[in-house]
Every structure is written in C-alpha cells, then in structure tokens.
Amino acid sequence: MAWLNAHTNFDPDRYCASVIGIASSLGGDHDSGLHRHQRGQLLYTRQGCTRITLAQQLCLLPPSRAAWIPPGVIHRAVMQQSVDYRSIYLTPELCRELPQRVCVIEVSPLLRAVLEPMALADFDSDWQQGKFVHLLGLCVSEIREAAQHPMLLPLPRDKRLMALLATPEKLPPELQMLERQIGASSRTIGRIFQRETGMSYQQWRQQWRLMRAMELLATGRSLGYCGFELGFASDSAFIAFFKAMTGSTPGHWLK
Structure with missing residues (x-):
C-alpha cells in the first residue's frame, strides 16, 4: 500500500x-x-x-x-x-x-x-x-x-551570520540591528552577502520575507497575522510589498 x-x-x-x-x-x-x-x-x-x-x-x-x-x-x-x-x-x-x-x-x-x-x-x-x-x-x-x-534562498556561510539567521521562522533583523548584533559594519555585511548569496542584505531580507509570507498564507494565516509576523505596519503595507515582489495580491496568489 x-x-x-x-x-x-x-x-x-x-x-x-x-x-x-x-x-x-x-x-x-x-x-x-x-x-x-x-x-x-x-x-x-x-x-x-x-x-x-x-x-x-x-x-x-x-x-x-x-x-x-x-x-x-x-x-x-x-x-x-x-x-x-x-x-x-x-x-x-x-x-x-x-x-x-x-x-x-x-x-x-x-x-x-x-x-x-x-x-x-x-x-x-x-x-x-x-x-x-x-x-x-x-x-x-x-x-x-x-x-x-525561484523559490530557493541561498544562506550565508559566515559563522556569525549563520548563528543569527539559522531559524527559518524568525524575522531577520534590520541592517542597523544586525550591525550591532555581530559587531560588523554595514559595508562588511554587504560584502559578505554579495559574495555568499549574490544579493545585498536588504535584497536577501526581502526575499526571505516573501518566502515566509507565502508559507504563512499557504497554511491559512490571515493578512493581519502575516503582516505582523513580517514587521509591516499595516495590512495595506504588507499587500503592497507582496504585490511589488510577485505582481499579484496575496489573495490572487492563493487562488
């Protein structure tokens, strides 16, 4: 069977x-x-x-x-x-x-x-x-x-970054916070991400947010829950982000 x-x-x-x-x-x-x-x-x-x-x-x-x-x-x-x-x-x-x-x-x-x-x-x-x-x-x-x-997100190999970004459910910090947490400048972080992922940290973080948004939506989470979990100030801000990244609204994507 x-x-x-x-x-x-x-x-x-x-x-x-x-x-x-x-x-x-x-x-x-x-x-x-x-x-x-x-x-x-x-x-x-x-x-x-x-x-x-x-x-x-x-x-x-x-x-x-x-x-x-x-x-x-x-x-x-x-x-x-x-x-x-x-x-x-x-x-x-x-x-x-x-x-x-x-x-x-x-x-x-x-x-x-x-x-x-x-x-x-x-x-x-x-x-x-x-x-x-x-x-x-x-x-x-x-x-x-x-x-x-393109549903694959490369991960950095730098040990300091791996320790902070290894939890798939945890929203990666904003760049200024990441600088303080690992003790490196934004320029250094940018060089690491460009070399190891092919993206800037901001681009990588946005792609992470998009993939996590799709995961939350596909498991039945509401727009409000998704927006809050991903650090958006409002439902409309989350919808605008999703549409800019995918070309469609969350509701249309789910259909």
Missing part, C-alpha cells in the same frame, strides 16, 4: 523497483529530519506548504509546485499543519537526464495526472512494461521540460 502516515519511517532505498511512489495526507506539523537517499525524489505538495532545508539554501514548496531533489542531496522537509503530498523516488539511472541540483518546478496538468497513479502503484510494480512504462516516460519528460521557479 502506498499511503503513509506521519509516523512512518520510510526508506525508499530498501526497495528494488525502479520507481517507488507514496501518497500521504498529514495533519499537524511534521519534520523529516536531515536525511538523504540514493534515489532522486520529486516531492509534490497538492495542499499546504513544505519548507526544505539544504546545506546552504532554504527552499519553499507552495501548493501546486514540486521540488526535484537529485540523488544523494542532504535535505530536511518541514510540513506545517495540514499537508497533502505525493512523492516519487527514481533510481540514479533514471535521473541522469534530470536536473543535477535542487529546483522547484511548475506541475503541469499532465504531470499532475501522471503522478497520482505513480504514487499509488504497488512497490513491486514492473516499470518496464504495460502502462507503467508509459507513465514513467511521461513523468521524466515532464520533469525535464518543466518551468522552474
């Missing part, structure tokens, strides 16, 4: 089939802990939001998007409140033509339709014949050709 619950300790590498699929609906928070597997993983969030932590990146997986995680990548998935997701694990041989780094992709109607029977297939299915070979071929093709979304 391919349905799993929140307490299942699942290891896809235990199985022999070239494709292993699971379907899961989780109520309440769930943390996979740091782990890796020999297979590549496509993680599709049908409902709810998943945060994936990598060695030097944070990745947000909002509803209707999928994360591609190549074989051997150490990662941690945190799911908050109610999450309905599908996961497909592919052997390294099947991953050779797929992206070699973690990315968030658009899930086309075809890929969505293909993932459901793949996630529900028996673990001993033969993926080299019958309908399974066609499902697999479509799945690999759709992953390879899918549009990618």
